[in-house]
Amino acid sequence: MWGTTLVLALKEIRRHLMRSFLTTLGIIIGVAAVITMVTLGKAATVDIEEQISALGSNVLIVFPVQNEQGIWRPFDDQDIVAVREQIAGVEAVAGSVSSDVTAIYNGQDWDTRVEGVSNEFMVARSVDIAEGRQFTAAEEAAGDNVCIIGQTILEELFVPGTSPLGEQIRLNKVSCRVVGVADSRGIGGGNQDDDNSVLMPIKNVQRRFVGNDNINNFAISYDTNVDSNAMIDAVVDLLRERRLLLEGQNNNFDVIDTAAINETVASTVGTLTAIVAAIAAISLVVGGVGIMNIMLVSVTERTREIGIRMAIGARASEVQRQFLTEAVVLCCFGGLVGILLAFGLSVAVSAAFTLPFIFDPFINFLSFAISALIGVVFGFFPARRASQLDPIEALRHE
Amino acid sequence: MSGEPIIELEGITKTFGRGAAAFKALRGVNLTINRGDFVAVMGASGSGKSTTMNIVGCLDTPTSGVYKFLGNEVQSLSKDQRSLLRRKYLGFVFQGFNLLARTSALENTELPLIYHGMDKAARREAALKSLDKVGLVPWAEHTPGELSGGQQQRVAIARALVTDPTVLLADEPTGNLDSERSIEIMELLADLNRSGITIVMVTHEPDMAEYAKTIVHFKDGLVERTEYGSKSGNGHMHAGQEGVA
Ligand SMILES: Nc1ncnc2c1ncn2[C@@H]1O[C@H](COP(=O)(O)OP(=O)(O)O)[C@@H](O)[C@H]1O
Ligand SMILES: [Mg+2]
Numbered sequence: 001m002w003g004t005t006l007v008l009a010l011k012e013i014r015r016h017l018m019r020s021f022l023t024t025l026g027i028i029i030g031v032a033a034v035i036t037m038v039t040l041g042k043a044a045t046v047d048i049e050e051q052i053s054a055l056g057s058n059v060l061i062v063f064p065v066q067n068e069q070g071i072w073r074p075f076d077d078q079d080i081v082a083v084r085e086q087i088a089g090v091e092a093v094a095g096s097v098s099s100d101v102t103a104i105y106n107g108q109d110w111d112t113r114v115e116g117v118s119n120e121f122m123v124a125r126s127v128d129i130a131e132g133r134q135f136t137a138a139e140e141a142a143g144d145n146v147c148i149i150g151q152t153i154l155e156e157l158f159v160p161g162t163s164p165l166g167e168q169i170r171l172n173k174v175s176c177r178v179v180g181v182a183d184s185r186g187i188g189g190g191n192q193d194d195d196n197s198v199l200m201p202i203k204n205v206q207r208r209f210v211g212n213d214n215i216n217n218f219a220i221s222y223d224t225n226v227d228s229n230a231m232i233d234a235v236v237d238l239l240r241e242r243r244l245l246l247e248g249q250n251n252n253f254d255v256i257d258t259a260a261i262n263e264t265v266a267s268t269v270g271t272l273t274a275i276v277a278a279i280a281a282i283s284l285v286v287g288g289v290g291i292m293n294i295m296l297v298s299v300t301e302r303t304r305e306i307g308i309r310m311a312i313g314a315r316a317s318e319v320q321r322q323f324l325t326e327a328v329v330l331c332c333f334g335g336l337v338g339i340l341l342a343f344g345l346s347v348a349v350s351a352a353f354t355l356p357f358i359f360d361p362f363i364n365f366l367s368f369a370i371s372a373l374i375g376v377v378f379g380f381f382p383a384r385r386a387s388q389l390d391p392i393e394a395l396r397h398e
Numbered sequence: 399m400s401g402e403p404i405i406e407l408e409g410i411t412k413t414f415g416r417g418a419a420a421f422k423a424l425r426g427v428n429l430t431i432n433r434g435d436f437v438a439v440m441g442a443s444g445s446g447k448s449t450t451m452n453i454v455g456c457l458d459t460p461t462s463g464v465y466k467f468l469g470n471e472v473q474s475l476s477k478d479q480r481s482l483l484r485r486k487y488l489g490f491v492f493q494g495f496n497l498l499a500r501t502s503a504l505e506n507t508e509l510p511l512i513y514h515g516m517d518k519a520a521r522r523e524a525a526l527k528s529l530d531k532v533g534l535v536p537w538a539e540h541t542p543g544e545l546s547g548g549q550q551q552r553v554a555i556a557r558a559l560v561t562d563p564t565v566l567l568a569d570e571p572t573g574n575l576d577s578e579r580s581i582e583i584m585e586l587l588a589d590l591n592r593s594g595i596t597i598v599m600v601t602h603e604p605d606m607a608e609y610a611k612t613i614v615h616f617k618d619g620l621v622e623r624t625e626y627g628s629k630s631g632n633g634h635m636h637a638g639q640e641g642v643a
Contacts (some may be wrong), residue, residue: 004512015500017487311457312510312557313485315478391457395496 009326018296023262023294024334025241026287027362027374031367032345033280038363039346041273043355048265058224059124059258060235063217067252073212075253079242081231083218087234089226094121095155097214103198104170105157110152113197114171116205122217125185127199132165132180139179144202147171148180152196171198174208228257281370288336288374295327295382306386307394320387327379335371339364401433402468404565404596405454411451412465412619423449424460425619431598431612432549433564436591438607439600439614447600448569450616454598455488455567456480470563485513491568495550497542503529503553504538510561528560529553534588547577555586559595566590568599572606584609 013020064071075095084093097116102109119134121127129148139146149164158164164178176198196352206213212215222231232255239253299306342364350357412424424446431437439447452458453465456472465472469484469513476485484490497506507525516524529535532552542550551571558566568587573579580603588609591597599610607613 004518006514234542304496305498307496309489309513310481310507311496312561313481313488313513315481315513317478318513324612392452393493 005028005322005325008322009329012326013330020330023291024330026290026332027334027371028338028341030287031286031335031371032341034277035339035342035363035367037276037280038273038347039360040349041269042182042358042360043350045269046358047265047355048269049262058222060220060232061217062253062254062255064253073252075218076213076215077284080218082238082242083220083235086238089223089231091223092120092124093218093223094118094124096121096213097202097210097216099209101171103153103157108157111155114205114209115199116202117199118313120328123215124221128183129184129334130181130183134180140201143201143207144387145174145176146179147176147198148182150182150195150197151184152193153198154181176200228259232257234321261302284370284374288378290330291327292378292382295379303397305393307391310391311395316387320383323383323386324379328375331371331375335368338365342358402414403430403527404468405431406466408464410453410460410465413461413578417595423619426457427621429614429621433596436593436597436611438613439616440602440607440613445616446619447616449569451569451600455490456484463510471524480638489563489566491554491558491571493573495554495568497550497553502541503541506553507556507560509557524560526558532556547575550581551575564594566597570600
């Protein structure tokens with residue numbers, strides 16, 4: 001009986017193909033919107049998490065801030081040594097200095113930043129080498145004119161396909177040889193493009209670009225078993241002591257935890273996704289109302305058919321089941337088409353925004369189940385109305 | 399020739415509406431129809447013929463009186479039980495054919511069997527057998543729109559027959575047909591009656607009533623008189639009532 005009811009419903013839908021399609025459009029759009037939003041939200045979260053983890057998890061970044069008198073006090077080598085040696089659980093400490101420069105190659109110039117770093121910085125900040133090599137110990141010690149360029153520099157100054165390795169580029173008046181290309185570092189602590197930078201041995205940058213031994217900021221990577229709050233407290237205590245701050249005086253430096261940023265951003269994206277998906281879900285409900293509307297029209301249109309079915313012995317429950325099945329089948333079709341549409345949309349949008357495409361079986365299944373449920377809920381009233389028609393009246397209906 | 403009573407109406411009344419607008423369509427109908435009978439119900443328009451047929455067909459319930467179908471009182475049955483009674487024992491033929499549009503003759507004929515829970519192959523076989531009885535097998539795949547009125551009514555008869563009903567109820571089955579098609583339909587009904595099926599038919603045409611074995615005349619919601627012929631077919635009886643629709 002159920003099989004027959006299903007076949008009947010399919011026939012009825014095929015009989016009015018165009019109308020059936022238009023009827024389910026609301027469901028199609030609703031399902032497609034919900035799935036696409038959730039899929040893209042997930043993709044964005046994963047993408048952001050990947051970019052942030054490129055900073056290195058379990059990394060603290062320490063930088064000076066102005067005190068109440070507006071004095072800005074940088075760090076020095078001794079601070080780095082102290083952190084490395086006096087705090088338990090510290091794995092690497094890497095200081096850096098930076099200076100804005102103009103990079104010139106082949107007659108083209110490009111505004112960028114030179115960062116004085118060490119190989120330890122590469123470890124602490126998880127900077128990978130895409131091409132070429134890191135600095136040698138000798139280059140670090142001597143402060144040689146060698147550099148590792150970021151992806152943005154590669155794109156802006158070099159002809160695609162040519163290797164920059166071994167080329168001489170000029171940074172302001174200093175000429176240096178490219179020994180490596182860094183992998184994309186993703187978004188940084190601020191809103192700057194970390195790929196728009198030239199890395200050089202820190203000694204060289206201090207000597208030739210900034211003219212002192214200061215350290216702008218430094219990164220501390222630490223053992224994953226150490227609690228990040230305990231680590232932050234230890235660093236703050238040590239630095240307050242080294243910077244001779246009295247009790248009651250504010251810190252003239254700041255310590256940020258990349259893991260905390262990570263969590264905040266991920267949860268923000270999660271909340272946004274939920275809000276957008278909820279808005280999209282409203283269109284599902286609107287789609288359900290559309291189904292109800294057309295089912296009511298259909299019941300009126302087919303009043304005589306209902307009368308015939310009742311005359312030949314269909315029970316009210318059987319008439320109700322027929323119309324309910326039609327509504328549910330319509331909605332399930334809408335759900336399926338919506339899922340296909342969402343798949344296409346998600347793939348296309350992910351590609352356009354270079355996000356990863358992650359198929360989420362749960363949201364697809366859930367959306368399908370909800371569309372079937374909408375069929376039941378919004379099909380119920382029209383089906384009930386059909387089943388309660390008076391057969392004599394129905395047979396007389398024009 | 400006549401067997402045991404199948405349909406017994408005793409003092410059936412039907413009032414439509416309430417209060418001042420109340421209208422007594424039936425005012426105490428007594429009628430017994432036996433197995434194997436072919437009854438023609440005649441009478442002026444508005445005399446209560448269709449109302450009686452609807453009650454006999456369990457599509458409507460009387461306001462008062464007793465209706466026994468095969469000895470069972472129908473008014474005690476629930477709505478669903480009346481549906482099952484129609485499904486099992488009754489076949490309907492209407493003036494307006496009432497076929498499903500854009501649905502083939504075969505599928506129209508199969509329709510009642512869906513509610514008998516038959517599988518597709520069995521439905522098809524039974525429907526073709528039924529279409530064969532009305533001579534429409536070559537038209538099985540045609541939709542009502544592609545068939546003449548007479549052919550459509552024959553499909554309707556095939557649909558009514560497909561469940562092997564005990565009683566065939568036909569309310570003005572030839573009302574929408576010209577006289578030639580009407581005669582074809584009447585001969586078909588007379589044939590079916592000869593093969594054992596009980597037929598109750600409403601008509602206002604004396605020529606059509608002549609095919610019946612019994613003619614019941616209605617007037618103002620009451621049975622005015624009943625004529626008994628010798629047999630169906632050529633027995634010429636004279637309907638004394640004006641057959642105005
Ligand atoms: N549903 C109804 N509501 C009100 N009056 C009705 C209804 N059905 C029939 N009637 C009235 O009952 C009377 C008998 O109707 P009917 O049995 O259809 O007559 P006919 O003999 O022409 O078939 C008519 O006067 C008709 O107007
Ligand atoms: Mg009538």
